[in-house]
Amino acid sequence: MATRSWWGWGTVENAVRGDERDRLTARVAALLPGADLTVHEPPALPSLDLPAPVVAPPPSLARLCSSSVEDRAAHGHGKAFRDVVRNLHGSLASVPDVIARPRTEQDVIDLLDWCSSDIAVIPYGGGSSVVGGIEPRFDGPAVTVDLGHLAAVSEVDSVSRAARIQAGVLGPALEDQLRPHGLTLRHFPQSFEFSSLGGWLATRAGGHYATLYTHIDDLVESLRVVTPSGVAESRRLPGSGAGPSPDRLFLGSEGTLGIITEAWLRVQERPRWRARASVEFASYADGVTAARVIAQAGLYPANCRLLDPAEAFINAGASASVLVLGFESADHPVASTMDRALELCRDHGGVVQSSDEASSAWRSSFLRMPYQRDALAQQSMIVETFETACTWDRFASLHSGVVAAATAAIKEVAGAGVVTCRFTHVYPDGPAPYFGVYAAGRWGSTVAQWDEIKAAVSEAIVAAGGTITHHHAVGRDHRPWYDRQRPDVFAAALRGAKSALDPTGILNPGVLLDP
Amino acid sequence: MATRSWWGWGTVENAVRGDERDRLTARVAALLPGADLTVHEPPALPSLDLPAPVVAPPPSLARLCSSSVEDRAAHGHGKAFRDVVRNLHGSLASVPDVIARPRTEQDVIDLLDWCSSDIAVIPYGGGSSVVGGIEPRFDGPAVTVDLGHLAAVSEVDSVSRAARIQAGVLGPALEDQLRPHGLTLRHFPQSFEFSSLGGWLATRAGGHYATLYTHIDDLVESLRVVTPSGVAESRRLPGSGAGPSPDRLFLGSEGTLGIITEAWLRVQERPRWRARASVEFASYADGVTAARVIAQAGLYPANCRLLDPAEAFINAGASASVLVLGFESADHPVASTMDRALELCRDHGGVVQSSDEASSAWRSSFLRMPYQRDALAQQSMIVETFETACTWDRFASLHSGVVAAATAAIKEVAGAGVVTCRFTHVYPDGPAPYFGVYAAGRWGSTVAQWDEIKAAVSEAIVAAGGTITHHHAVGRDHRPWYDRQRPDVFAAALRGAKSALDPTGILNPGVLLDP
CATH class of the missing domain: 3.30.300.330 (GMP Synthetase; Chain A, domain 3)
Structure with a gap:
């Protein structure tokens, strides 16, 4: 273990x-x-010299809660460089007072009820935020709701290729539960091993596919969300035009509008055909053009990662820009699609490598990167x-x-x-x-x-x-730039929506909006 | 003319x-x-015995406005069967008092300012609503803002394959302006000739593609929307994870949150390769399975329309269920993709037709359907x-x-x-x-x-x-069922957003939400 x-x-x-x-x-x-x-x-x-907790759960919820030093320290920061370094220095000024681990959706509702008037609630999945999204960087009491026990694939619809999945499940456990059905979500963010479905949904995570279904958003059939104003559940629909999409309001809401407890996700058969290649470009600009032309050709590569010379040198042992290409399908061979993509690369000065060594080297680096980042931070x-x-x-x-x-x-x-x-x-x-x-x-x-x-x-x-x-x-770290990028009128709409769902403003204060 | x-x-x-x-x-x-x-x-x-207008524009806006019988009658109803029949009977109880035709975005702002305290505003594109979306079915004065003069493709970015387009342009004029650049939006709802970009965006219209990019939503890079609380403009982005998508709140808002004045849309090269086929199925259930298997195979047909026996008989002159298939590409031949789709059809009992006669017959019917509907309504x-x-x-x-x-x-x-x-x-x-x-x-x-x-x-x-x-x-006609389908919590959020953007509730009252 x-x-x-x-x-x-x-x-x-x-x-x-x-x-x-x-x-x-x-x-x-x-x-x-x-x-x-x-x-x-x-x-x-x-x-560690943590501040004393300023709030304790009522007896009815005590069984779900912990205020141990280890739990509070581990839930205080995400996993950005600045989080890890502050941990290394023992700088944990802001940590939650209580870590609550609900075992049922009713527990989530009860926890929100307890906190409803004046305790801040931080929804927590795998804790892999790199933007200060789970850090109680505000005054007053904070309860972190860790959904780790809500980790089941509850239902599989093999005909429609969809599955009902609880939000707290981490990537590997999710795939383990789909595998016996011959299905996969194939959403692999770099954080895959230690991030949760709920976290992916709340932050609009980017996954495996370089094209087409890039964000988890595209894989969502319906959502179930607990808010201080009630539970929202959208219909399972493959597509709809009935008003603004309810799901799209919660996707990216980063815990400020509610706690996502489960979702129906679009899953798929495991790929049977695959093709991989590496293409070198003496000119980075040519590599950019090739990547663009492939993206515009309707070929839909699963992987289309252009590494600039520095990235290629450090993480793939190559000495020029490298385009790492991959195609996959559960239904049909992909060799001719790869051939066309490589033809487009050659048209733009690419030299197709005889092996996809760079690509393999890059893939192994990819998995070790977060660990190596920590080692270097030390x-x-x-x-x-x-x-x-x-x-x-x-x-x-x-x-x-x-x-x-x-x-x-x-x-x-x-x-x-x-x-x-x-x-x-x-x-x-x-x-x-x-x-x-x-x-x-x-x-x-x-x-x-x-x-x-x-x-x-x-x-x-x-x-x-x-x-x-x-x-x-966005979390807390990106706020200054997000606030400039976001249309003011949309910010007003979002504040209006939040006031309706979270009238006392307890949900993840400071994320997306000012408390 | x-x-x-x-x-x-x-x-x-x-x-x-x-x-x-x-x-x-x-x-x-x-x-x-x-x-x-x-x-x-x-x-x-x-x-026609129209009620007298109960409001008149201020002198500064009179040049944009009309209260002629023809304008008021033509803007009173959409184009549903029930709209056309009521027109045939001269039943025009609810018509707008004024039709305003802004020539600039500033005109739109000025019109909203005029109406801001107590005049309802109905945004109007091509007038092809089939759900009562443009009908002033409420008490009090109503001004219909017809965006028909805002009809330009203002900017084309051929590198990113995107175009900035004014919301009032109808389908053919939009395509006419893109054609000299070798580009196309390829969004062809059945209403194409007489519906506008802004209408497509406000109602999440379904277009040409049977798979993949089905709704106009998927083609949107950014939106510009005039609201009573200011103008919202999102960034041109190919993808983003910065909070809930601002565009997705306005897409499907059906004129209740603001008036979309322009958008950047993803356009594409005109297709060079095409394949079409018709496949008959003795069993409708087998046809359904074939359509499902094709949709799940990652083949992405442009057309994948299964006609049941009645539809096939009436509109395609066939005597069994027919699957009309089409593939297209601007980059590469599509014959092998069609072959694989037809193989899947045969696996499920389909008989590939030697000509795509049924498909051609169906396409010609398709274009005449709205006219024939009117003739039969008469x-x-x-x-x-x-x-x-x-x-x-x-x-x-x-x-x-x-x-x-x-x-x-x-x-x-x-x-x-x-x-x-x-x-x-x-x-x-x-x-x-x-x-x-x-x-x-x-x-x-x-x-x-x-x-x-x-x-x-x-x-x-x-x-x-x-x-x-x-x-x-949704409009007004679908409200009873939409209200049951929509999560109550999302309805509360939408009301919150609307209150923030449209505090006096002048925008399209009764659509999506109660006034």
Whole structure:
């Protein structure tokens, strides 16, 4: 049985250690010579100086609740770089007073009733927020409602290819329950192992598919949501035009309008045919064009990730831009579709690689990235990602603007560093670029250093016409830029909707809207 | 220059007459022997006894406004069967007092300012509502804002394949403006010639594609909406996860939250490869299974319309169920995709037809249907359609329940009649069935007769788990069933949003929400 890390990503057993740590340290030392890579260990849990809880559950709910140091510490922060580093420093100023683990939907209702007048409620799935979405960064009592026990696939409709699934289930347990039916959700965000269905829905997570069904939104047939004003359940429908979509209001509401307890999701047969390829581009601009042309061709690759030279070098061992392509189908062979995509690549200067080694290398890195990020955070490195989406016509200027802003900010706060970019998703009208930053920081200052870089790149993104987030969500960390991006009139509508559903404003205060 | 009909569909010049009328009458007489098919002509406009206008525009807006009998009569009703028949009887109890035709967005703002305290505003595009969406069925003054002059494609981004388009443009003018760029929106609802982009957006119209991009919603990059509380403009984004989607609140808002003035839409290259086929099924159930399997195979046909035996007989000259299939692409041949779809049809008992005659016959009928509906309405026939969507597991019982309810209601109110069904769209998790009713009515009673049938089938749809509308919208006519289908908690949220944007409740009162 694996042990979840209270301070970092995933499980204690899977943390980077030994040879992997040595190889990682050697690579970073080569990239950023002179960096102080001393490893700092996390504090012992008993040594944490948490504020005393200011609220306790009524006796009827005590069986669901915990205020142990471990629970409060583990639920205080998400899993962003700044969260992990603050944990490493034992900086846990804001932690929930109570962690409640409902076992039924009625428990969720009872918990909201208890909190209804003046206790803030933070819905919690896998705890993998990277935007401060689960951190009680406000005054007053806070109860975190951890849905981990609501983890069942309750019903499978094999004819319609849909399943009713409880919101607290984590990715692997969800797939384990669908597998006996020959079905899969195939929604694989990078956080897959430690994020929950409810979290995906509340934050509009981005999954496996690089095209077509990119966000979890597209897989939703209906939702069930507990709000302070009652339970909302939409009909199971494959499509509807009956007024504004009820589901689309709750998708992305990040716990501010209600607690999603279950959903009917569109599932599918497991793929039987697959094709993979890697294509190198001497010119990054040509790679961008090829990715665009493929996205506009109606070929619908499952994977279409363009790695820029820095990303390709660090995570795929390649020396030029690489386009990682994948097709899959449960119904028919995909070789001819891949052939057409490769033809389009060649038309735009791509060199198809004889093996998809780069692609395999990149996939293994991908799974280890969050663990390696933690290992590097322990070594005073600034290692973090950020992401956006924009239309194709704006991409070149967004990319150069963001890289310039990141490079300047890194230089200002940390001297040298690296900025990488890959596409996670490509749409006919634009890509979703995902950036990485690697720089040597100063132990004790890396959060402040990162926050400066983050502010600079967020300004550049919003100025270039991008969105402050394509799939990481808004939470508390993205508020300044989200508020500028969001139409004021829509903000007023959202406040109106929230007042109707959550009149005392107890649900996740400070996320999306001011308390 | 064609003349728009004030009382019926489309243009006066295209109305059914002569040979076409004779052939239609002969077919109906064969189907429903004994029906009185006397043709009733519409009243002359000057003979209409409209209530006097109760409000007049301020001098500054007079140049945009008309209260002529023709304008008021033509803008009073939509184009449902019950609208056309009431027009034929000169029953125009509720008509707007003023028709305003803004020439700029500022005009729209000024019009809302004028109306802001106590004049109801009805946004109007092509006037093709079939759900009472544009009818001032309430007390007090009403101004209809006809966006017909806001009809330009203002900007084309050929790199991202997107275009900025004003909301008042009708389908053909929209395509005419995109054609020189080699681009197309390819959104072809049956109302295409006489419905507007803004109407499609406000009602979540269903278009050309039977799969994948079915609703106009999927083609929206950003919206610009004038509300009494200000102008909302979302960013042009190919995808975003920044909070609940602002656009999805306005899509389907049916003029209750604001007036959509323009949008960026995803457009595409014109298709170069096409394949079409017709497949007959001796068993309707087998046809349903074949349609489902194709929808779940990831083949994405542009057309996948299953006609039941009655629909096939009446509109395609066939004697069994027919599946009309089509594939298209701007990038690559589609023959092998069609081959796989036909293989799936054969696996389920389908017989591929040597020509796609049925499909061609059906396409020509399709374009004439609204005109023929009017011609038959003049002959005391009850001719109307209704539509829904449901999951595949529920389709058989929904279909039998709806057909039984329709048949019983027809028998009750009109003796004999025919009920037909076709799929307009198919999703991996369910179809969108579209029903037709043909019965001989009594002149002077056909609206009441239809209303009884409509109530019966709507009950059957909602009871069987369907939606009261997949793409016709809610308007005023669908309110009783929409109110039952919509989660109460979502209704509260929508009221909250509306109060914030339209505090005096002037926008399209009675649509979606009570005034």
